[in-house]
Amino acid sequence: MKSFEFIAPRTLDQVVELLPGPRDLKARDRVKLLAGGQDLLGELKEYLVAPEQVLNLKTVPGLSTFAERDSNYEVGALVTLAELEQSATLRRTHAMVAEAAGAVGSVQIRNQGTVGGNLCQRPRCWYYRHEQAVCIKKGGSECFAYGGLNKYNAILGGGPSYIVHPSDLAPALVAAGASATIRSKKGERTVELERFFTLPSEGAVTRENVLAPDEVLVRVDIPAMAGWTSTYMKFRERSSYDFALAAVALALRMEGGRIAEARLVLGGVAPIPWRCEKAEKALVGRKVDAKICALAGKLALEGAEPLAHNAYKLPLAQGLITKALRKLAGT
Template sequence: MKAFEWVSPASVEEAVGLLKSAPTSREMDEAARPLAGGQDLLTTMKDYLTRPVRVVNLKSIRGLDKIEGDGRKGLRVGALVTLAQVEEHAVIRRDFPGLAEAAHSVATQQIRNLGTVGGNLCQRPRCWYYRLEEAVCIKKGGSECFAATGENKYNAILGGGPSWIVHPSDLAPMLVALGASVNVAGADGRRTILLEKFFTLPNEGSVRRENVLQNDEIITEVSVPASPFAARSTYLKFKERESLDFALSSVAAAVELGADKRVRQARLVLGGVAPVPWRVPKAEEFLKGKTLDAEALAGAARLALEGAEPLSKNAYKVPLTQTLVRRALAKAGGVSA
C-alpha cells in the first residue's frame, strides 16, 4: 500500500474541502478518496489499484447515519447507514421490502455490519482483470478490455464497450427501480442526482469511472420517494457460491396492481449484466394493463433481455436473467411464476 495522509473531518463541508485541496491528479485512482466502511477502498489500496494521496475518513462526520421517513412520506437514508441497518430496519422491511432484500443479499453479516450505503453505490468493479494489479486494462489507463476476448464469464452482456465490467452493487438496481436519488455535496455546492442518471456507461464520460461524481464530491444521503409500487418490490439475486458472492445476475422488480390485479405500472432493473443498473423500459411498458400470468411474465422476460450481446463465455446470463425476471415479477405481484 502506498503511504497516504489520513484525515478525519468533523463536517461535510470540511470533508469536501479536504478532497478538493489534496495535491492530486485528475484521475480518481490517485486523487484524495473518501472512506466509509473501508470494505472496498482498503482492498483496492492494498492492491495498488487506487493510490490516494489523502484518505478522508467520513465516519468522523456526525449525522450521516440516520434513516428517516416511511412509505407514505418517502425514505431518507444517510450515506453512512450500514447495509445491516438497512436490512434490519422495520419500516424499510415493511414499506420498501425489495431494498431490505437487496441489502441482505450483500456478502456476509460481517461485511454488511461495516459496509455503508454510500460505499456500496460507489464501490469499484470486480472484473478480475481490473482487480489484478499487473493487468493494465482500459479501466486503469491501458488500451483494451481484456475481458472482451479473454475470461469473460462474469462480464457484461448489455451496455458493454469499450469496457465490459458489470456494476457490482446490489443496492443500486433496487434503488433505481424505486426511483431513488442521491444528495451529493462538493466543494462547489450541493446537488441532487436521480440514481438512474448517476451511473455512467463506459462509453459515456470517462471509461475509468462508474458514475458522475467529481473527485471532491461525496454522497450524503439517498432519498427514496413514496410510490404506489414500493410496497410490492423485490430483489432476486443469483450467485455462484451460496455463502457469499456478487451477482451473476439479479433483478429488482416493483409493481403497482389495480383492484382488478392488472399492472398499473412496473419497474424492472437488471443487475450483474451491464456496467450500470440496467432498466428495461420496454418490458415495463409491455406489462401495463396485463395480469401477471405466464404469458405476460414470459413476454416481459423476453423484452428485458432484448439487445443482449453475450461475450464468448457468458451467454448463460440470458436465460438465467430471463428466469429471474419472471420469478421477480411473480413474487412482487404475489402470483406463482
C-alpha cells in the same frame, strides 16, 4: 500498501475542502474517501489505488441519518446495509431495497458496509483487480475481458469496457426512483440515481458514476411507493456470499389482478443498473401468466450481446424475471 496520510475530518466542509478541483482528473485518486473500507482497503492493498491522503468519513457527523416520514426515507451515506436490511418499515414499504441490502455479501460485510460505499464501490472484474493488468478501466487501451475470461462480465451496455456494476443496492434503489444528493465546495446537487451511474461509452471509462473529483455522496432519498409491492432476486455462484451473476429488482402496482404500473431493473448484467422500460410498458394492463413472463424476459434482454463465456446470463436473468413476477402476483 503505499503509506498515506490518514485524516479524520470533523465536518463535511473540511471534507470538500480537501478534495481536488472539479476538473482535476489526474488528482482524483490522490485523495480517497473511506466509509466502511471493505472495498477501499482491498484496492489499497492490491495497489489499485495509491492515494496520498485518505479521508475518514466516519468522523463526520450527520452522515448516518436514517429517517422515515410518510414512507419517504432519508438515508445518509454512512447508513449501514444491515440497518436497511433490518428496518421493518422499509421491508413493508420498499421490500426490494431491504432485500437487496440483505443480499450483499455476508453478515459482517453488511454490518460494516455503507450505502455510500456500496453505490460507489469499484468493479470486481478480475482484470481490473489485478495489479499488473493495465486494462481500459485503469487507463490502458483495452478491455482484456472482451476477448478473455468473461464469464462474469456484461451482456448489455458493454464497450469499450465490459464490467458489470457490482452493487446489489443500486438496481433496487433505481427501481424505487431514489435520488442522490452530492456535495462539493459549490454546494449541493441532486441527481436521480438512474442518472448517477454512467455507461463506459458515456462518461469517463475509468469511472462508474457522475461524481466529479471534488464531490462526495452525502445521502440517498427514497420516495414513497404507496400501493406498490416489490422484490429483489439475485443469483450467485456461492450461496454463502457472492456478487450477483444476475439480479432483478421488480416493483409492481396491481389493480384488479392486472399490472397497473411496473418497474424492472437488472443487476449483474451491465456496467450500470439496467432499466428495462420496454418490458415495463409491455407488463401494463396484463395479468401475470406464462406468456407475459416470457415477453417481459425477452424485452428486458433485448439487445444483449453475450461474450464468449457469459451467454448463460440471458436465460438466468429471464428466469429471475419470471420468478419475481410470479412472486409479486402470487401465481
